[in-house]
Amino acid sequence: MNTLEAMAARYSYRGTYQNTPVPREHLMKIMEAGCAAPSGCNLQTTSFIAVDDPETLARLHALLRKPVGITAPAMICVLSQKLPSYHGRYYHVQDYGAAIENILLAITDLGYASCWVEGYVTDEHAIGRKMADILHVPEEYDLVAYLPVGIPAEEGPRVKKKPLTDRAWFNAFRKTQ
Amino acid sequence: MNTLEAMAARYSYRGTYQNTPVPREHLMKIMEAGCAAPSGCNLQTTSFIAVDDPETLARLHALLRKPVGITAPAMICVLSQKLPSYHGRYYHVQDYGAAIENILLAITDLGYASCWVEGYVTDEHAIGRKMADILHVPEEYDLVAYLPVGIPAEEGPRVKKKPLTDRAWFNAFRKTQ
Numbered sequence: 001m002n003t004l005e006a007m008a009a010r011y012s013y014r015g016t017y018q019n020t021p022v023p024r025e026h027l028m029k030i031m032e033a034g035c036a037a038p039s040g041c042n043l044q045t046t047s048f049i050a051v052d053d054p055e056t057l058a059r060l061h062a063l064l065r066k067p068v069g070i071t072a073p074a075m076i077c078v079l080s081q082k083l084p085s086y087h088g089r090y091y092h093v094q095d096y097g098a099a100i101e102n103i104l105l106a107i108t109d110l111g112y113a114s115c116w117v118e119g120y121v122t123d124e125h126a127i128g129r130k131m132a133d134i135l136h137v138p139e140e141y142d143l144v145a146y147l148p149v150g151i152p153a154e155e156g157p158r159v160k161k162k163p164l165t166d167r168a169w170f171n172a173f174r175k176t177q
Numbered sequence: 178m179n180t181l182e183a184m185a186a187r188y189s190y191r192g193t194y195q196n197t198p199v200p201r202e203h204l205m206k207i208m209e210a211g212c213a214a215p216s217g218c219n220l221q222t223t224s225f226i227a228v229d230d231p232e233t234l235a236r237l238h239a240l241l242r243k244p245v246g247i248t249a250p251a252m253i254c255v256l257s258q259k260l261p262s263y264h265g266r267y268y269h270v271q272d273y274g275a276a277i278e279n280i281l282l283a284i285t286d287l288g289y290a291s292c293w294v295e296g297y298v299t300d301e302h303a304i305g306r307k308m309a310d311i312l313h314v315p316e317e318y319d320l321v322a323y324l325p326v327g328i329p330a331e332e333g334p335r336v337k338k339k340p341l342t343d344r345a346w347f348n349a350f351r352k353t354q
Contacts, residue, residue: 166207
């Protein structure tokens with residue numbers, strides 16, 4: 001798929017998935033895409049665990065409070081290390097934002113669907129930490145999001161976006177020409 | 178360019194640029210790519226100003242403390258709104274991380290080079306705010322990064338990345354099979 005086509009085709013899919021497994025080769029390509037994203041001072045603070053073992057998936061799904069992606073045959077868990085960078089500042093959130101976007105585009109490019117699930121994973125219920133424990137992730141890494149991977153069973157709805165004229169300008173704020 | 182090829186081809190270019198202008202049509206496609214990225218609760222907190230007016234570019238460049246991209250004929254300034262989302266939490270940093278990655282991929286796909294410049298734009302010198310003032314950006318928006326756009330004059334060096342086995346695993350932490 002062409003890069004710009006993949007960006008236009010990507011959307012947050014919250015429906016059910018077909019039961020077709022995702023080949024390891026594809027999961028590896030997807031994680032490789034995540035690793036290809038830039039990171040502040042090249043600290044490479046983001047890493048990934050692809051989960052395709054049905055028993056491990058079932059244990060992770062049992063922790064979730066919303067059913068997004070629980071029928072997907074695979075899931076990418078996104079791990080982040082909060083490492084100090086330039087002048088003691090942190091860029092790990094920007095890093096995993098960029099890495100996740102690459103992963104979502106690779107998932108789309110390979111014919112799968114996904115959804116960036118973060119909000120309730122890292123809130124006061126600390127579900128991310130419980131998921132991390134199942135995956136034997138040490139405390140220095142935070143599990144900040146999960147991304148289901150699989151062939152969608154249907155076409156899901158797309159969110160409405162603001163017109164470009166509300167977000168993209170030339171040479172000054174809100175100048176559209 | 179194919180999506181995964183664009184991800185592999187993208188890198189942070191800090192060299193000089195050719196003097197060839199970037200057509201408005203391309204700048205629009207690049208900003209459209211940024212707008213296509215997902216955002217927490219679809220708040221679309223990121224917006225963009227493409228600067229190609231030489232006088233405005235010169236005023237912005239005069240503020241910079243490092244010369245990255247100052248020979249580029251265009252620059253995308255990334256604006257972010259810190260809007261509360263799910264349960265009063267904020268996802269604007271993740272949002273602009275994903276949007277910038279889309280922009281960098283679109284820039285690469287169209288044959289240009291760029292570099293994500295953030296660190297010293299948003300530090301204690303508040304250069305981002307001074308740049309925002311030149312562009313008449315209101316206080317509710319932060320100028321969080323700039324991305325030069327142009328045809329590179331040479332091939333730049335690439336950073337060394339960790340091996341995949343240090344960042345991509347299956348079913349458990351550091352499990353590579």
